[in-house]
Amino acid sequence: LFNDVPVAAKDPILGITEAFLADQNPEKMNLGVGAYRDDDCKPVVLNVVREAESRVAGSNFMEYLPMGGMKAFTDLSVQLAFGEDAKPIQEGRVAAVQSLSGTGSCRLMADFMHRFLPESRIWIPKPTWANHHNIWRDAQVQQEQYRYYKAETRGLDQEGLLEDLSKGKAGDVVLLHACAHNPTGVDPTPEQWKEISKLMKDKQLFPFFDMAYQGFASGDCTRDAQAIRVFLEDGHLMGCSQSYAKNMGLYGQRIGCFSIIAETPEEAKAVESQMKNIARPMYSNPPLHGALLVKEILGNSDLKEQWYEEVKGMAERIISMRTLLRQNLEDLNSTMPWNHVTEQIGMFCFSGISPEQVDSLAKDHSIYMTRNGRISMAGVTSKNVSRLAEALHKVTSG
Ligand code: LMR
Numbered sequence: 001l002f003n004d005v006p007v008a009a010k011d012p013i014l015g016i017t018e019a020f021l022a023d024q025n026p027e028k029m030n031l032g033v034g035a036y037r038d039d040d041c042k043p044v045v046l047n048v049v050r051e052a053e054s055r056v057a058g059s060n061f062m063e064y065l066p067m068g069g070m071k072a073f074t075d076l077s078v079q080l081a082f083g084e085d086a087k088p089i090q091e092g093r094v095a096a097v098q099s100l101s102g103t104g105s106c107r108l109m110a111d112f113m114h115r116f117l118p119e120s121r122i123w124i125p126k127p128t129w130a131n132h133h134n135i136w137r138d139a140q141v142q143q144e145q146y147r148y149y150k151a152e153t154r155g156l157d158q159e160g161l162l163e164d165l166s167k168g169k170a171g172d173v174v175l176l177h178a179c180a181h182n183p184t185g186v187d188p189t190p191e192q193w194k195e196i197s198k199l200m201k202d203k204q205l206f207p208f209f210d211m212a213y214q215g216f217a218s219g220d221c222t223r224d225a226q227a228i229r230v231f232l233e234d235g236h237l238m239g240c241s242q243s244y245a246k247n248m249g250l251y252g253q254r255i256g257c258f259s260i261i262a263e264t265p266e267e268a269k270a271v272e273s274q275m276k277n278i279a280r281p282m283y284s285n286p287p288l289h290g291a292l293l294v295k296e297i298l299g300n301s302d303l304k305e306q307w308y309e310e311v312k313g314m315a316e317r318i319i320s321m322r323t324l325l326r327q328n329l330e331d332l333n334s335t336m337p338w339n340h341v342t343e344q345i346g347m348f349c350f351s352g353i354s355p356e357q358v359d360s361l362a363k364d365h366s367i368y369m370t371r372n373g374r375i376s377m378a379g380v381t382s383k384n385v386s387r388l389a390e391a392l393h394k395v396t397s398g
Contacts, residue, residue, distance in 0.1 A: 012130045012370055020368045028366035029384055034182065034347045035251060036314055036378045044314075046249050048306040052296040059292070067276035067284065069098020069257075070291040076298035077257035081211060081225060081240050086232060088261040095272035096259035097279060098286045102212045103131060105241030105258035109208055110139030111278045112260075112271075113173060120206070123165065123174040125149075127372065129182045132175060132210075146174070149184045154340040154352060156186050162199055170204035173239070178211035179224040180346025183374040187217070187345055193230045201234050208239040215247045217346045219312035219319075237261050244294050246347065247311050255290025318347065321380040325349070328389030336396050349375040357395040365391040 010018065016032030038044050068074070074096040078089060088094050099105040113120055113136075122136045125148035136143050144167075147160030165174060176196075181187055188196060200207060209228055215221040231238055243256040258275065262268040279285070297303045326341040341349050353361075353373040361367040367388060369375050380388060 012372075016368050016370060019362065023366050023368075025366035027384075027387065029368065029379060029388065031367060031369040031376045031379045031388075034246065034376045034378060036246065036249060036347075037381065039317065039381045039383070041379065041381050041384070044249055046307070046310045048297055048303055048310055049248060049250070049293060051306070052293045052303060055296055056292045061292075062288070065098070065285045065288055065291065067097075067280050068272065069286045070288075070295060072299065073291040073295040074098055074257050074259070076295060077242055078240075078259050080214065080221060080298060081209075081228060081242055081257075081259065082232060082261075083222075083225070083229065088232070092265040093262050093268045094259055095262060095268040095275060096257055097272065097275045098291055099241070099256045099258040100254040100283070100286060101245050101256040102210060102241050102243035103135065104254065104286075105243070105256050106132065106135045106210060107139065107282075108258045108275055108278055109173075109239055109241065110136045110141050111282075112275065113141050114139045115278065116274065117171060117173070120171045120173050121168075122208075123168055123172060123205070125161075125175065125177065125181070127183060128175070128177075129210075130370075144168075144172075148181070149186060149350070151352070154186075154337075154350070155343075156188055156192065158188065158192050158195070162195065165196070165199055165205065166203065168200075168203050168205045171206065173206045173208050174200060176207055176209050176227065178209040178214070178227050178240075180213035180217035180348075182212065182346070183348050183370070183372060184350040185340075185344025185346050185348050186350070188227070190226060190230065193227045197231045197234045197236065200231075201236060206238065207231055207236055208241070210241045212241070212243045213246055213346050214242065215308070215311035216315055219315035221247075221308065221311070237263060244290065248294065248297065248307065250290050250293065253290030253293070254287060255294055318377045318380075321377050321382075321385060322349065324382065324385045325377075325380060325389055328386050329393060332389060332393045334393050334396065347376060347378050349377050351375050351392070353392070353396060360395050361391055365394075367391050 020030040078094050078096050121142040121144050123144045123146050126145040146164035147157045150157040214224045217224045239260045245251045297307050322342045326338045329338045351373045355371040358371050
């Protein structure tokens with residue numbers, strides 16, 4: 001029966017962990033998957049999460065959540081994304097459901113498009129998180145790509161981006177990374193966001209923000225949502241995917257929120273009912289534990305403050321590793337420019353090294369990263385940064 005089933009290709013991100021685990025070198029480094037580590041390279045459970053856990057413990061509530069998840073959780077989430085006093089929230093125009101983190105939100109959006117916007121295409125930045133392509137492919141939505149990254153400058157290709165998006169037709173959806181673009185670490189400036197927003201408004205393109213790193217880029221949740229605020233000011237309707245994997249360290253809890261700002265409260269009600277309808281045959285209703293924790297943290301000002309401090313601490317540790325990595329490379333008299341290491345933002349450094357150089361880092365130095373040269377800065381520590389710099393210097397010289 002299964003004779004003709006071929007073995008699937010390895011996932012370009014999660015497949016790296018398999019190779020890392022098989023390596024016997026005690027000094028091996030996993031800079032593949034974007035998962036935060038402390039300076040001893042250990043996974044972190046935030047203190048605020050431990051506190052929330054102790055507060056929700058013993059609640060004895062193990063019932064199913066509704067199809068759309070926990071309402072108190074989605075209310076708090078959309079406030080975090082759009083701002084507490086956002087007009088669409090006050091006017092009751094936000095449809096929102098609890099989702100299975102970023103992937104789950106994107107998948108709900110993709111299936112929603114397939115069902116209700118069959119003529120619309122999804123515009124995806126080039127490059128993007130590899131899973132975006134899988135998600136919209138499996139939902140059978142036509143994909144287009146827009147230029148985003150300019151290899152020569154290791155910065156944003158704003159001209160190419162605007163030129164490509166101007167080819168969009170009314171009703172097309174544009175996937176935008178709200179902050180800390182994955183994999184490049186290159187974000188538009190507020191002025192560039194304004195230009196993008198204006199063009200999309202003129203062309204009637206629908207923005208869909210994937211916000212997997214709110215707070216994680218700059219250490220400030222409001223600042224990291226500035227792109228969304230620009231689009232709100234311009235009166236866009238929009239969609240948003242939020243994930244609490246990185247910013248609360250709730251990776252395995254699969255907790256996020258999928259929201260759509262509609263034109264009227266009636267429209268929002270209909271859209272939300274259809275989001276639930278899409279979720280029901282996929283997984284019925286989302287898991288409980290993560291929603292309890294996030295609701296506890298966002299719903300209590302003492303915990304929320306503590307969370308702000310802790311997410312800032314994570315962002316700052318990554319920023320300081322960027323400085324150290326660049327310094328180490330420059331001290332080695334590397335002939336390559338490494339200014340982008342400190343100019344990029346978020347969890348990843350898009351190093352600019354070739355797939356072959358990535359392969360030799362793995363083979364000769366037991367340092368693992370995705371083949372597009374993306375380094376997860378979250379796995380870099382004050383103890384391993386010099387080894388990383390030396391290896392990078394070796395594979396890029398000569
Ligand atoms: C990543 O890009 O490494 C993360 O978002 C983890 C994942 O699921 O790919």
